[in-house]
Each structure stands twice: as structure tokens, then as C-alpha cells.
Amino acid sequence: MLQLNVRDETSPLKAVVLGIADSPGAIPKPEEAYDPKSLEHILAGTYPREEDMVNEMSAFDRILKKHGVQVFRPEILENCNQIFSRDIxxxxxxxxxxxxxxxxxxxxxxAIIHVLDVIDPDKILVPPESVHIEGGDVMPWKDYIFVGTYRGEDYSSYITARTNTIAVNYLEKAFPHKKVKSFDLRKSNTDPRQNALHLDCCFQPIGRDKAILHKNGFLLEEEYEWLLNYFGKENVFEITSDEMYQMFSNVFSISPEVIVSERSFTRLNNWLREQGFTVEEIPYAEIGKQEGLLRCSTLPLIRE
Structure with missing residues (x-):
């Protein structure tokens, strides 16, 4: 049996489900897009090809295995996009x-039933239907669980609003010993530069005490300020709206010292190396066209 253990975003990774890019199906029609960035690429004729995405995920898989991580993959479903395992x-x-x-x-x-089968069923929680929640919005960090949400009355009109306030209450009840801290995120169905699809699209803790952060992803300045103060300005890498659009905050930590990043993120990757991180650069820009990147493609099961 797998002994699940994830207490933060960066402790040394032992086991993970990495999504899979084989057989993602036809290019979606504009009305089938789940997010504005995918829509933009569908309309522009630049939507990613299966072969390119498979190559990018293979590069990620190799890096994880190089660092001794046990990697599970979903069973391939025909004509189904299964890249973003963090969502499920x-x-x-x-x-x-x-x-x-x-x-x-x-x-x-x-499609991950073969993984669920080696987990104690008592350790699998299935929230009620009223709880809308996706893994990209949830980050355990020390005493906290950080949660991205959308509190607006017009929640149901946003396909980009993925975690509701009922989910915040659910996590508070499920983990009463944790401080659940929620953040109201900026949503747009049409403009990918004004849309924080998940919390990890505008924020992510890295190392032991640092973070990547984008101010405009947050609707309330005081919630952004809270994070800035919590980590300390000198420990925060601030990204621009264009860098958010490219998914700079959606890197992935294999350990407190090792970060997997997109190879084109020059400004970020240089800063990370200056901070003493080992940066494993891989090509991932094609997958990034679907408004998800490295963290989105992973479901960590065990960290040390």
C-alpha cells in the first residue's frame, strides 16, 4: 500500500502521478474551450499537437526519474486530454x-484507478457535489492550507471559477488542525492575461521560505499583501501579467533545492539559480498553451 504523505509543496518527492498526453482527441471547437488561453490558440490555429505534448511530458518524466521519483501515469483514454492530473x-x-x-x-x-487501488480506501475523501474544488487551487504549506477561490455572486457564469467557498469550508472541517487561508482570484472567460485559473497560476511557494507571486491575480490587494508579508519581499519573485500568462508561477518542486522549470523562463530561472536552486529546464511551452504547466501536470502522492 502507498502511505500517502504531502505536507507542503517542496519536501523531497517520492511518488507522483504525472499526466499523460497520448490521444488527447481532436482540437476542441471554440465553444468547447475550458479556459481563455486554450480558446486563443484554437482561434489562432496554434493549438498544441499531440506529438509535441508527448515529447514535453516525456522530458518531464525523465527528470522526475533521474531524481529517483516513482512515477505513475494514468491509463490512456482514447480522445481525452489527461495532461493535468492536478485537477482530478x-x-x-x-x-x-x-x-x-x-x-x-x-x-x-x-483512469488512475490502478493508483487508487494501492491506497487505503479510508484515506480517500470524496467531497459532496456542492463542493467545487480542483488541486491547482490547493496548497498545503506548514501550518496552512492555501486555497484559491472565487467569492463573486456570479461564480456560476465563469467556467474559469473552479473552487467555491463551500470547498473552503469543507477543507476547514476535514483538516481542523490547519489554518485554511483563502484568496479571491481574478477570473475572466475571455482574457487569459486577466485570468488566474487556479491559485498556482499566480502564486507558488518554493524552497523553504520563498515564493513566486503575481499581484494582479488577486482581486483583493490585502490578500496579495498578506502573502508578500508572510514570505517577505526579499524572498518573493514578482511576475508580470505576461509572465503569469506564460505560467511562470507553475513550476514544480522535486525538493527544496530542485525545481523543474520551462526552459524559456530566463528571468525566473536566472533568479532561482542566484538563490541557490538547481533548475531542471525542460521544453513545456506547447502544453502551456492550455493554461496549465508543470505543477498542473502532477499529482504528488508522497513527499518525505
Whole structure:
């Protein structure tokens, strides 16, 4: 049996589910897009090709294995985009929480049944239907669970609003010993530069005490300020709206010292090296066209 353990974003990774890019299906029609960035590339004729995405995920897979990580992959479903495994479930401490995602993506969860079978069923939580939650919005960090949400009355009109306030309450009840801190995120169905699809699209803790942060991803300046003060300005790498659009905050930590990043993120990668990180650069820009990147493609199961 797998002994689940995820207490933060950066402790040494031992086991992970990495999504898979084989057989993602035809290029979606504009009305089938789940987010504004995918829509932009569908309309421009630059939507990523299967072959390129498979190559990018293979590069990620090789880096994870190079660092001794046990890598599980979903079973391939024909004509189904299964890249973003972070959306289907996430682990906090020793519990795996099934995400309540867009209904048309439900079968993606079934494709990791071979992983679920080696987890104690008592450790798998299935939230009620009213709880909308996706792993990209949830980050355990020390005493906290950081959660991205959208509090607006018009929540249901945003396909980009993925985690509701009921989910915040659910996590508070499920992990009463943790401080659940939620952040109201900026949403747009049409402008990818004004849309924080998930919390990890505008913020991510790295190392032991640092973070990547984008101010405009947050609707309330005081919530952005809270994070800035919590980590300390000198420990925060601030990204621009164009860098948010390219997914600079969606890198992935294999350990407190090792970060996987997109090879074109020159400004970020240089800063990370100046801070003493080992940066594993891989090509991932094609996958990034779907408004998700490295963290989105992973479902960590065990960290040390």
C-alpha cells in the first residue's frame, strides 16, 4: 500500500502521478474551450499537437526519474486530454481528496484507478457535489492550507471559477488542525492575461521560505499583501501579467533545492539559480498553451 504523505509543496518527492498526453482527441471547437488561453490558440490555429505534448511530458518524466521519483501515469483514454492530473485529485497529509471537476472530465479520475487501488480506501475523501474544488487551487504549506477561490455572486457564469467557498469550508472541517487561508482570484472567460485559473497560476511557494507571486491575480490587494508579508519581499519573485500568462508561477518542486522549470523562463530561472536552486529546464511551452504547466501536470502522492 502507498502511505500517502504531502505536507507542503517542496519536501523531497517520492511518488507522483504525472499526466499523460497520448490521444488527447481532436482540437476542441471554440465553444468547447475550458479556459481563455486554450480558446486563443484554437482561434489562432496554434493549438498544441499531440506529438509535441508527448515529447514535453516525456522530458518531464525523465527528470522526475533521474531524481529517483516513482512515477505513475494514468491509463490512456482514447480522445481525452489527461495532461493535468492536478485537477482530478490532490493529497493533503495522508488523505487523497477527489476533486469535483467539470463533469465532462469525470472519467479522468477513473483512469488512475490502478493508483487508487494501492491506497487505503479510508484515506480517500470524496467531497459532496456542492463542493467545487480542483488541486491547482490547493496548497498545503506548514501550518496552512492555501486555497484559491472565487467569492463573486456570479461564480456560476465563469467556467474559469473552479473552487467555491463551500470547498473552503469543507477543507476547514476535514483538516481542523490547519489554518485554511483563502484568496479571491481574478477570473475572466475571455482574457487569459486577466485570468488566474487556479491559485498556482499566480502564486507558488518554493524552497523553504520563498515564493513566486503575481499581484494582479488577486482581486483583493490585502490578500496579495498578506502573502508578500508572510514570505517577505526579499524572498518573493514578482511576475508580470505576461509572465503569469506564460505560467511562470507553475513550476514544480522535486525538493527544496530542485525545481523543474520551462526552459524559456530566463528571468525566473536566472533568479532561482542566484538563490541557490538547481533548475531542471525542460521544453513545456506547447502544453502551456492550455493554461496549465508543470505543477498542473502532477499529482504528488508522497513527499518525505
Amino acid at each position: 485529485a490532490f493529497v493533503i497529509e495522508d488523505k487523497l481528496i477527489k476533486a469535483n471537476i467539470l463533469p465532462e472530465r469525470e472519467k479522468e479520475f477513473e
